[in-house]
Amino acid sequence: MMRKVLVTLAILGFALALLPLAYRAGVQDRPGALAAGYLDDAPRELGAANVVTAIVVSYRGFDTLGEVAVLFAATAGVGAMLTKKRLGPDAASGRGTPATEVLRTATGLLTGLLVMFGVYIFTHGHLTPGGGFQGGVVIATAILLNLMSRPESRLSHGLMTGIESLSGAAYVALGLLGAIFALGFLDPRILPIGRVGSLLSAGSVPLIYSVIGLKVGAELSGILEALKGDRE
Amino acid sequence: MNALEVLAKINPVAASGAVLVLVGLWGVMAKPNLFKIAVAFSVMETGVNLVILSVGYIRGRTAPILDSAADAASASARMTDPVPQALVLTAIVIGLAVTALMLSYAVRLKAGGGGSSIESYGEEKW
Numbered sequence: 001m002m003r004k005v006l007v008t009l010a011i012l013g014f015a016l017a018l019l020p021l022a023y024r025a026g027v028q029d030r031p032g033a034l035a036a037g038y039l040d041d042a043p044r045e046l047g048a049a050n051v052v053t054a055i056v057v058s059y060r061g062f063d064t065l066g067e068v069a070v071l072f073a074a075t076a077g078v079g080a081m082l083t084k085k086r087l088g089p090d091a092a093s094g095r096g097t098p099a100t101e102v103l104r105t106a107t108g109l110l111t112g113l114l115v116m117f118g119v120y121i122f123t124h125g126h127l128t129p130g131g132g133f134q135g136g137v138v139i140a141t142a143i144l145l146n147l148m149s150r151p152e153s154r155l156s157h158g159l160m161t162g163i164e165s166l167s168g169a170a171y172v173a174l175g176l177l178g179a180i181f182a183l184g185f186l187d188p189r190i191l192p193i194g195r196v197g198s199l200l201s202a203g204s205v206p207l208i209y210s211v212i213g214l215k216v217g218a219e220l221s222g223i224l225e226a227l228k229g230d231r232e
Numbered sequence: 233m234n235a236l237e238v239l240a241k242i243n244p245v246a247a248s249g250a251v252l253v254l255v256g257l258w259g260v261m262a263k264p265n266l267f268k269i270a271v272a273f274s275v276m277e278t279g280v281n282l283v284i285l286s287v288g289y290i291r292g293r294t295a296p297i298l299d300s301a302a303d304a305a306s307a308s309a310r311m312t313d314p315v316p317q318a319l320v321l322t323a324i325v326i327g328l329a330v331t332a333l334m335l336s337y338a339v340r341l342k343a344g345g346g347g348s349s350i351e352s353y354g355e356e357k358w
Contacts, residue, residue, distance in 0.1 A: 018250035074329030
């Protein structure tokens with residue numbers, strides 16, 4: 001009883017704190033100085049049509065490197081925790097239901113399309129809504145479909161680790177190239193910035209987002225495989 | 233001022249985000265099941281993301297992507313604030329990783345014979 005009262009009080013307090021936001025959010029009529037600077041400079045300095053991508057990959061690229069590191073740490077934690085040894089031998093048994101015809105056929109049809117769509121999303125991150133993280137998630141859905149339609153199948157652990165470490169190293173290397181040949185760490189202007197709106201524009205932003213996409217795809221696929229619970 | 237005018241002033245995105253935050257908070261505090269707590273955290277996170285996004289929204293403006301609706305010259309006069317969107321992009325990815333980690337802790341605790349209710353871990357209380 002006491003707990004219910006406390007929970008109700010806490011929720012009411014939070015509701016009271018959030019109430020002004022429901023009225024005041026989004027009432028400004030122009031972006032702040034920082035945002036206006038990004039909006040004006042991103043197309044001119046970096047040649048990126050998508051300003052959010054310019055912020056995530058270039059202006060605040062260091063944060064994104066940290067974010068990728070957090071994702072890696074979480075993947076490593078999930079992988080270390082959900083092994084057969086830790087879960088006990090019978091953890092993964094008793095769910096040997098074979099996949100239905102519908103799921104197996106759809107998987108065959110969709111896998112190629114999903115991977116292609118994921119690659120499209122992360123290579124066009126500087127032009128359209130999307131980017132490495134979204135593209136990586138779409139690729140991981142293709143892996144999820146395959147794991148569901150053939151529950152006994154395994155991902156090649158060596159291949160996944162290889163993709164993950166190579167793309168991580170390529171990300172840091174592109175950042176260091178920016179520090180050597182352009183103005184700073186992760187500066188995309190090591191390549192010509194090109195014409196705004198074309199695929200080969202924004203310097204190394206498409207390259208950086210592609211390696212992020214591969215890394216995120218490999219990491220999420222690793223999480224999905226670990227959640228099956230039969231990893232050695 | 234009548235009720236309709238008050239309602240029209242509410243930002244729908246911020247209001248729904250606030251509701252999701254409250255639902256998630258209630259789940260975290262009132263539900264004993266570890267899996268439900270993880271899902272409640274995820275709901276709360278979605279709410280927080282919506283609230284952050286709604287702060288950067290500017291009425292009548294377009295997305296911060298150059299196209300026929302806004303060219304480079306009129307960018308800061310026609311586009312919404314891109315900074316909260318970049319923040320939320322980061323928050324979603326971190327949230328996904330943290331949810332996966334929370335769920336695997338729950339799976340691991342249950343497999344270790346501890347049960348899936350938070351009540352069975354009373355002695356680990358801080």
